[in-house]
Every structure is written in C-alpha cells, then in structure tokens.
Amino acid sequence: MKEQCIFAGFGGQGMLLIGKFLAQAGMMAGKHVSWLPSYGPEMRGGTANCSVVISDRPVASPLISMADAVIAMNLPSMLKFQSLVKPGGLLVVNSSLIDDKSNRDDCEVIYIPANKIAEEIGNPKGANVVIFGAYLAKKLNIVTAEQAIEAIREELGEKKARFLEGNIKALHKGIEYVNA
Amino acid sequence: MALTLMKGSEAIAEAAIRVGCRYFFGYPITPQTEIPEYMSARMPQIGGTFLQAESEIGAINMVYGAAGTGARVLTSSSSPGVSLKQEGISYIAASEVPCVIMNVMRGGPGLGSIQAGQADYSQSTKGGGHGDYKLVVYAPSSVQESIDLMTIAFDVAEKYRTPVLIAADGMICQMMEPVELPEMIEHKIDYKKMPWAITGEHESDTHKRAIINSLYITVEELDELNERLQANYRKIEENEVRYEAYNLENAEIVVTAFGTVARICKSAIDDLKEEGINIGLLRPITLWPFPYEAVHKAATQPGVKAVLDVELNAGQMLEDVKIAVNGDQKIEFLGRYGSHMPTAEEIYDKLLQMRREF
Amino acid sequence: MAVVFEKTKMLTDAPYHYCPGCNHGIAHRLVAESIEDLGLTNNVVGVAPVGCSVFAYNYFNCDMYEAPHGRAPAVATGLKRVLPESLIFTYQGDGDLASIGTNEVVHAAHRGENISVIFINNAIYGMTGGQMAPTTLVGQKTTTSPYGRDEATCGAPIKVCEMLAQIPGTYYAERVAMNTNANIMKAKKAITKAFKYQMEGRGFTIVELLSTCPTNWGLSPVESLKWLEENMIPYYPLGVYKDKGAE
Incomplete structure (x- = not known):
C-alpha cells in the first residue's frame, strides 16, 4: 500500500494542517x-500545498x-495539480470557491461545498477539515475516522483542545456528504 | 520509545540539544531558519545559550570561541551563509577545535534559490576555505538519519579534534517524518581527554596553559601542523567511512546519489524492482571521507553493466565516483541544478534507456 | 635581599618581538599587571588579533586565543558565554578592530557583551609594513597613501571611542595614551577599571590606547612620542567618553 496525496489551497486555508492530520493518522496507524510542504515566497498569499506519503x-x-x-x-490549486492525479485516482474540489469543473474524466472527482458546510455547522474556519472528511470518506481503508480524530487531537494539543469538538463535527460532515 | 512526527529542522535542533549541545550561534537564512528559531525557544528552557549573531562570520567565530572550551557547540546556515563561514572554518580546522556545522543546502551559485540544492558538495568535501584541511562531511537522507548523525558528528568531532559538517538540504529541514529522538544527556567536559581546552586557569606545575592558535610562522612548525592534520585525516579515512548499500544484489546498474536525491532514486529503483529489474544504490553517507572502495566494488561486481550518478548539481560528486570507479565501469550522469529536484519517473526512464543501450 | 621590583607573573619570559620604541610592550605590561592586581590570574582568557600583536599569546601568561583578523570580539563572545565568570579580554590594533572588524566590535558593544576590549591605535598598519589604517590621520603618508591621506577620497579617520560610546550596551569607554609616564599611569587605571567593571557584570568596556609606531612612521622612538602628542592627541582627545559607573 502506498498513498500519495497533495493538499493545496491559499495560504491560510489550513491545507498544510490537514496534511499533518493525515500524516499523523498514518503514523498512528503504524x-x-x-x-513535505511547499515553502518560500509562495507562502505569502499564494498557493500553499503539501505532499503526504503513507506507505x-x-x-x-x-x-x-x-x-x-x-x-x-x-x-489555482485545481488548475495546478489536477493533472497530477493518476488515472482512476481521486480529485476533491471545494465547490464553494471553485465554479469551474475539472478537465479530468478518467478519475473520480468529488465536488463539495466545504465553506458552505462549515458555515452551516457554525465553524466557518473548519472548511479544511470538512474537505479532509470528504477525502477520508474514500480512504477509510488507509486511516479510519477514529485514527484521524486521534491525529487531530494530537496535533491540536492541549492549547487548542477547545477546537477539537468543532473539528470532529466538520470531519463527520465531510464524510457524510460523500456517503450521502 | 514512541515515534513523534517532527519537522526536520526542529528534529535536528532537538537532537543536538539531546546529545549535549548547549551553545548555538546562528543567523537567519532560508531554508534553515527554523533551526535558530527552535533553539531560541528551547535553549533558555535548559540553561543553554542561543545567540543570534550579527553575521555568519560572527557566528562561526563565536563557535570558535565557545568550542575551544571543550563544550559542544553548533551553528547552522544555508549555502550563501556557509560561504561566509569558510574563513572561520579554516581557522577552526587548523586549531583542531571540535564543533558541528549544519549546511542546509539550497540552490546556487550566488543568492541562488531557497529550494533544495546539492551544489556545495565540492565546497564541503574539498576544503571550502583556504589551506590543506578537510571536514568530515555527513549527508543525511531522512529526518531520522539527521538525528542519528548528530550524535555521531559530535563524537567524531571530539575524537579527531576536527570540525564536522552536516550537509543536509532544504527538503530535509522542511519535511516531517516520524522520528525517535535520543535520550537527553548533559555533556561533561573531560579535561583528561581534552587537555587543550580553555579553562582560564593559570599555568602551574599540574596545569599547562591552553593556546588555541593557527599561526605557525616557521617552516618546521607549519610542517608539523600539516603533517599532524594529514595523519589525522588518514585515520578518519580508515575508520569513519559510511555508506548505505541498497538492492545491490544482482544489480544491472548501480546508482550513486546522496542526501534526498538518493531517496528519489530509491523510488525509481523500487518501481523497477516490481517489474523484475534489479538496480542497486550506493549512497555515500560520509561525503568525506568518500567511500571509494565501496563504490568501486559495487560498480565492478559481476552483472553490473553501468553506473548512473544522480545529483542536484552539475556533477560534483561525479568526480569522486570517477576516481572510485577508476575507468573500470561505464558511468553516466543525470544532473539537475539546485531547486530542480529530479522526479522518480525521470530516473526510471533514464535507467530503462541505459538498459536498452547495453 | 629586598625585592624592589618583580615582573608580573601574567607575562611570560618570552622576549618581545616588537620594534624598538613600540608601545605594545608597555600596553602588554599594563594589561598583565591589571589582571594580577585584581587577583584574576587564575580566571582569565585573552584573545589576540591579527596584526603586530598576533603573537600576544606568547607573552600573556594565561589561556589565549589567536582570532581571525577582526573577529576577536566574536571569539570572545563565544568564550564568555561558556565561561561567564572569567575575565575575557581582546587585544586589538586599529586595522583589526576599526577596519575589518568593525561589525564584530560594534555588535559586541550593542549586545552589551560583558568583555573588555584593549584597543591599540597607532594610526597605521604595522605588521604588513605601514599601510593606511582607518585611523590614519588626514595628510599622513603611508605606503598606500604616499601623497598623504586624502579626506576627499578616503574620508576622515574613525574615532572609535566616540563611536562606541554612542551604543547603549557600552558601559565604559576611555581613550588614553602611552606617551608620558603620567599618561601611562592613567592608562593602567583605565584598564583596571574596565576589567573591574567586567567582573561586576556591567557590560561592554573598551580602553583605547594611543600608541607609537616608530618603524612605520619613519621616526625615532623619542620623535614618535612627540608626533603622537602633537598630531594624534589633538584629533583623538584623551578622556572618558562614557562611564556609566560614574553617572
């Protein structure tokens, strides 16, 4: 088993963080x-992305x-990275901010209004975790929802423990949206 | 011990602290700035010293001053900053003062880029500053290996009274991997083993005053220093060579690569193995002393038809690979300049192409 | 027999390599005696520069460093951080401190680094054979200013004490000279004061000693002392530029 996954967005959308959630969950799953993050000038308001490998x-x-x-x-993230998805792979698109459709018809594409869902559950900053949930719904064979939650708990630590409940809710909403 | 997911730069800094380094002098430069940042937060917690120097020149000379006492001292920088340190490194090597220097290599020359590079190979292994000296140079290819080499680096620095360079790159510092950290130790200066160390104590019948110096104005004195240094380097060459051999058995081609580039090569090698094609990897962990014998042996073992050297520079280690192989095997080179990390597919394609040309 | 004079034990018995009439010998003795007077013989490290006093490690009878050109304050900083209770001094000339090493000394002062700098200003590069220093006076002829220092192209000489006194981290800065017995006594007092302040943990201290270079000035030792008095002291006035302890 080898899962190679790219999380991409604007700086500040929390894509590096959900990449860490996945890496942490993978580590916890043994x-x-x-x-690996992108870094440098592009961190300043441009696209921020990270690559996570689980194997x-x-x-x-x-x-x-x-x-x-x-x-x-x-x-910009969809345009930059959609061509990297393997045929038969998975592309998850935040339809709250992306009106266009992907040009890929040889892989699975999920459109999810992550920001809208996050606002509906009263956690507008949790859009990243909602879309993480959508990704996870398709990858529960790699890490389980429970492992993901443990990883989020670990990453948030005691200092940010108050955000845990909101994040769990956002994660479940993302999973539910895909499974519905 | 449980694994922790850690960023390379922070793991490197924490590892140095755990193996007894209590003095860090540095200057901000991407992509290693997280090391001084981490040190600035961590050192005060354990009674250590973090000092942001006025320049790389200042930093390396503070290292010189602090390390002359026998304490474990670290500085860290990235390519352009390490160029500035070269003067001090030459003095430290000549004065036989142990210390550890991190170079988180980025693209060059000049200001270059802030992405990973390997173009400081020659600077690191062939001297860098002025004079006949060598640094022991370690090139880690993972976060865990960076941690493990930190212990070795300080031990070797003290054993041979030499500055040691860890040549990592931007990718190692920025990436996160699960790691196991060493236990925390306090480094006690053993003055019996370090009679050269500065203490401030006055000369007496039982104590000789220490002079840390690199000036030897007469022919005889300078000869004596250089002969001592060279004899030391021969001992290091005999005892401290490190490398990783990967999938060498039944290999048709042997890849030589170091640092993170070797990891990319491993991906290509793994993919080819799934297709029943055996490619080996010989990864120098010490860039100096270079594993000449191991490279020659791997390159000339039965069944091997060629060597492919892959680097993130214009072919700097290639020169050492050629010396090692000594004309006994065909060598090809796949190089990319700093920032332009080759992909596993490119290496895969290159290896297949070489096979077709056998 | 009564002992009327005993050489300080902070100097070795090695004969000086300095030229006849050079003031380095006096400066060395003042530093060495100050260390002994303060009872610090067993707790002191010196840092020598590159320049005429590059061999200072042969003369000061204590643990010594020989630093790269201009970097003595950085080396001393590293030392001080490991040995905070020890007296750490640098001994630097004008080329070393005021030219190639300005960055190191200015930032050591800015950090309020608790070290003492003994600065020998003789307005010329001695060891390399009489080239123009940052402290060479306007009009002064040297081997790289054969027509005399031209202020229009070389600027005015750097006044180190005045400059460093502006820095908040500088606790004490005094300029003295070694041209008369009275001034030599004052110089010793200044050095002792700087060391005392350091041992009290006060911060950065510097004593600038105006000094002669008969060889490269092309004058006899006696003429040199006169030249120092008539030319250097007017441009580099003696005195205390900063003494936070006296404020």
Whole structure:
C-alpha cells in the first residue's frame, strides 16, 4: 500500500494542517509517512500545498509526481495539480470557491461545498477539515475516522483542545456528504 | 520509545540539544531558519545559550570561541551563509577545535534559490576555505538519519579534534517524518581527554596553559601542523567511512546519489524492482571521507553493466565516483541544478534507456 | 635581599618581538599587571588579533586565543558565554578592530557583551609594513597613501571611542595614551577599571590606547612620542567618553 496525496489551497486555508492530520493518522496507524510542504515566497498569499506519503514500506521519495489524490481548496490549486492525479485516482474540489469543473474524466472527482458546510455547522474556519472528511470518506481503508480524530487531537494539543469538538463535527460532515 | 512526527529542522535542533549541545550561534537564512528559531525557544528552557549573531562570520567565530572550551557547540546556515563561514572554518580546522556545522543546502551559485540544492558538495568535501584541511562531511537522507548523525558528528568531532559538517538540504529541514529522538544527556567536559581546552586557569606545575592558535610562522612548525592534520585525516579515512548499500544484489546498474536525491532514486529503483529489474544504490553517507572502495566494488561486481550518478548539481560528486570507479565501469550522469529536484519517473526512464543501450 | 621590583607573573619570559620604541610592550605590561592586581590570574582568557600583536599569546601568561583578523570580539563572545565568570579580554590594533572588524566590535558593544576590549591605535598598519589604517590621520603618508591621506577620497579617520560610546550596551569607554609616564599611569587605571567593571557584570568596556609606531612612521622612538602628542592627541582627545559607573 502506498498513498500519495497533495493538499493545496491559499495560504491560510489550513491545507498544510490537514496534511499533518493525515500524516499523523498514518503514523498512528503504524504506517511509514512523510509530509513535505511547499515553502518560500509562495507562502505569502499564494498557493500553499503539501505532499503526504503513507506507505507500508519506508517512504522513498517524499515528492509526488503522480498522486493518488489531490485536494484542491481553490481554483489555482485545481488548475495546478489536477493533472497530477493518476488515472482512476481521486480529485476533491471545494465547490464553494471553485465554479469551474475539472478537465479530468478518467478519475473520480468529488465536488463539495466545504465553506458552505462549515458555515452551516457554525465553524466557518473548519472548511479544511470538512474537505479532509470528504477525502477520508474514500480512504477509510488507509486511516479510519477514529485514527484521524486521534491525529487531530494530537496535533491540536492541549492549547487548542477547545477546537477539537468543532473539528470532529466538520470531519463527520465531510464524510457524510460523500456517503450521502 | 514512541515515534513523534517532527519537522526536520526542529528534529535536528532537538537532537543536538539531546546529545549535549548547549551553545548555538546562528543567523537567519532560508531554508534553515527554523533551526535558530527552535533553539531560541528551547535553549533558555535548559540553561543553554542561543545567540543570534550579527553575521555568519560572527557566528562561526563565536563557535570558535565557545568550542575551544571543550563544550559542544553548533551553528547552522544555508549555502550563501556557509560561504561566509569558510574563513572561520579554516581557522577552526587548523586549531583542531571540535564543533558541528549544519549546511542546509539550497540552490546556487550566488543568492541562488531557497529550494533544495546539492551544489556545495565540492565546497564541503574539498576544503571550502583556504589551506590543506578537510571536514568530515555527513549527508543525511531522512529526518531520522539527521538525528542519528548528530550524535555521531559530535563524537567524531571530539575524537579527531576536527570540525564536522552536516550537509543536509532544504527538503530535509522542511519535511516531517516520524522520528525517535535520543535520550537527553548533559555533556561533561573531560579535561583528561581534552587537555587543550580553555579553562582560564593559570599555568602551574599540574596545569599547562591552553593556546588555541593557527599561526605557525616557521617552516618546521607549519610542517608539523600539516603533517599532524594529514595523519589525522588518514585515520578518519580508515575508520569513519559510511555508506548505505541498497538492492545491490544482482544489480544491472548501480546508482550513486546522496542526501534526498538518493531517496528519489530509491523510488525509481523500487518501481523497477516490481517489474523484475534489479538496480542497486550506493549512497555515500560520509561525503568525506568518500567511500571509494565501496563504490568501486559495487560498480565492478559481476552483472553490473553501468553506473548512473544522480545529483542536484552539475556533477560534483561525479568526480569522486570517477576516481572510485577508476575507468573500470561505464558511468553516466543525470544532473539537475539546485531547486530542480529530479522526479522518480525521470530516473526510471533514464535507467530503462541505459538498459536498452547495453 | 629586598625585592624592589618583580615582573608580573601574567607575562611570560618570552622576549618581545616588537620594534624598538613600540608601545605594545608597555600596553602588554599594563594589561598583565591589571589582571594580577585584581587577583584574576587564575580566571582569565585573552584573545589576540591579527596584526603586530598576533603573537600576544606568547607573552600573556594565561589561556589565549589567536582570532581571525577582526573577529576577536566574536571569539570572545563565544568564550564568555561558556565561561561567564572569567575575565575575557581582546587585544586589538586599529586595522583589526576599526577596519575589518568593525561589525564584530560594534555588535559586541550593542549586545552589551560583558568583555573588555584593549584597543591599540597607532594610526597605521604595522605588521604588513605601514599601510593606511582607518585611523590614519588626514595628510599622513603611508605606503598606500604616499601623497598623504586624502579626506576627499578616503574620508576622515574613525574615532572609535566616540563611536562606541554612542551604543547603549557600552558601559565604559576611555581613550588614553602611552606617551608620558603620567599618561601611562592613567592608562593602567583605565584598564583596571574596565576589567573591574567586567567582573561586576556591567557590560561592554573598551580602553583605547594611543600608541607609537616608530618603524612605520619613519621616526625615532623619542620623535614618535612627540608626533603622537602633537598630531594624534589633538584629533583623538584623551578622556572618558562614557562611564556609566560614574553617572
């Protein structure tokens, strides 16, 4: 098993964080993982993305040239990364901010209004976790929802523990949207 | 011990602290700034010293001053900053003062880029500053290996009284991987083993005053220093060579690569193995001393038809690979300049193409 | 027999390599005696520069460093951070401190680094054979200013004490000279004061000693003392530029 996943969005949309949630969950599930962010000037208001690899074997390259999944939180991210999805792979698109449709017809594409859902549950900053839930709904064979929640708890730590409940709710909403 | 998911830069800094480093002098430069940032928060918690120097030149000379006492001292920088440190590194090498220097390599020359690079190979391994000196140079290819090498780096620095360089790159510092950290130790200076260390104590019948110096104005004195240094380097070459051999058995081609680039090569090698094609990897962990014998042996073992050297520079380690192989095997080179990390597919395609040309 | 004079034990018995009439010998002795007077013989490290006093480690009878050119304040900073209770001093000339090493000394002062800088200003590069220093006076002829220092192209000489006194981290800055017995006594007092302040943890201290270079000035030792008095002191006035302890 090897899952290579790219999380991309504007800086501040929390894509690096949900990448960490996935890497942490993978580690807790006993897998080998790596998390590699983009960095530099593009962090200043441009696109921010990270590559997460989860594998049964030690991770060789942390760089991803062909992805099992791409999660695009905004239009520039979808345009930049949709071509990297392997045929038959997964593309998750935040339809709250992206009106366009993907040009890919050889992979599964999920459109989810992540910001709208987040606002509906009273957690407008939780759109990243909603879209993470949508991704996870298709990948529960890699990490379970329980492992993801444990990872979120670990990443938030004691200082931000008050945000845990809101994040769990957002995660479940994302999963439910895809399963509905 | 449980694994922790840690960013490379923070893991490197914490590892240095755990192995007894209590003095850090540095200057901000991407992509290693998280190391001084981490140190600035962590050192005060454990009674250590973090000092943001006025320049890389200042920082390396503070290292020189602090390390002369026998304390464990670290500085960290990235390529352009390490160029500035070269003067001080030459003095430290000549004065036989142990310390550890991190170079989180980025693209060059000049201001270059802030993405990963490997173009400081020659600077690191062939001297860098002025004079006949060498640094022991470690090139980690994972966050865990960076941690493990920190212990080795300080031990080797003290054992041979030499500055040690850890040549990582931007990718290692920025990425997160699960790691296991060493236990926290307090480094006690053993003055019996370090009679050269500065203490401030006056000369007496039982104590000789310490002079940390690199000036040897007569032919005889300078010869003596250089001969001592060279004898030390021969010992290091005999005892401290490190490398990783990966999938060498029945290999048709042997890839040579170091640091993060070796990981990308491993991906290509793994993919080819699934198709029944055996490619080996010989990854130098010490760039100096270079594993000449191991490279030659791997390159000339039965069944091997070629060597592919892959680097994130214009072919700097290639020169050492050529010396190692000594004309006994065909060598090809796949190079990308700093920032332009080759993909596993490119390496995969190159290896297939080489196979077709056998 | 009564002992009427005993050389300080902070100097070794090595004969100085300095030129006849050079003031380094006096400065070394003042520093060494100050260390002994303060009872710090067993708790002191010196940092030598690059320049004529590059061999200072042969003369000061304590643990010594020989720093890269201009970097003595940075080396001393590293030392001080590991040995905060020890007296740490640098001994630097004008090329070392005021040219290649301005960055290091200015920032050591800004950090209020608790070290003492002994600064020998003789308005010329000595060791390399009499080139123009940042402290060379306007009109002064050297091997790299053969027509005399031209202010229009080389600027005016740097006044180190005045400059460093502006820095909040500087606790004490005084300029003294070694041209008369009275001034030499004052110089010793200044050095002792700087060391005392350091041991009290006060911060950065500097004593600038105006000094002669008969060889490169092309004058006899006696003429040199006169030249110092008539040319250097008017441009580099003696006195205390900062003493937070006296405020």
